[in-house]
Amino acid sequence: MREAVPAPVRRLAAPLGVAALLAAAAALVAAVDPHEPGHYPGCPLLRWTGVFCPGCGGLRGLHALLHGDPAGALRANALAVAGYAAFLPLWAVWCVRAARHGGGMPVGTLTRHRWAVAALVLAFTVVRNLPCGAFLAP
Numbered sequence: 845m846r847e848a849v850p851a852p853v854r855r856l857a858a859p860l861g862v863a864a865l866l867a868a869a870a871a872l873v874a875a876v877d878p879h880e881p882g883h884y885p886g887c888p889l890l891r892w893t894g895v896f897c898p899g900c901g902g903l904r905g906l907h908a909l910l911h912g913d914p915a916g917a918l919r920a921n922a923l924a925v926a927g928y929a930a931f932l933p934l935w936a937v938w939c940v941r942a943a944r945h946g947g948g949m950p951v952g953t954l955t956r957h958r959w960a961v962a963a964l965v966l967a968f969t970v971v972r973n974l975p976c977g978a979f980l981a982p
Contacts, residue, residue: 855942859935874910878903898923898969901982920982923968 876883889897901921908916909925917925972980 852943855946856939859939859942863935870906870910873903873906878907896969896972896981898965904982922980923965 902924905920971977
């Protein structure tokens with residue numbers, strides 16, 4: 845009996861599904877300006893402590909990127925922009941691996957990579973909340 849859906853297409857369901865969800869989310873952020881209050885929930889950490897979390901400014905940065913303003917995106921949240929840029933090649937590799945043999949997303953499984961990313965996020969968070977790092981604040 846023949847399969848209704850070829851195996852490579854079936855294996856691409858997860859990465860293509862993730863791409864569709866992210867495209868829908870990006871379309872929402874492009875259409876609804878995060879600079880206007882009331883459209884998105886505020887950051888609870890910022891509200892309760894006055895401290896910028898590593899994600900503060902991420903939506904504004906994505907909105908700026910989607911409207912062709914990379915400098916504005918970097919001003920809003922440079923770490924989020926780097927994360928968006930890092931996701932694209934990871935997603936492409938995931939598609940290739942999935943189509944060939946059903947492999948998963950190539951996230952770093954090495955503990956040292958996870959610790960390095962955690963240290964980078966922590967350093968970014970600390971520096972953006974210091975007077976000398978005000979240029980990183982959204």
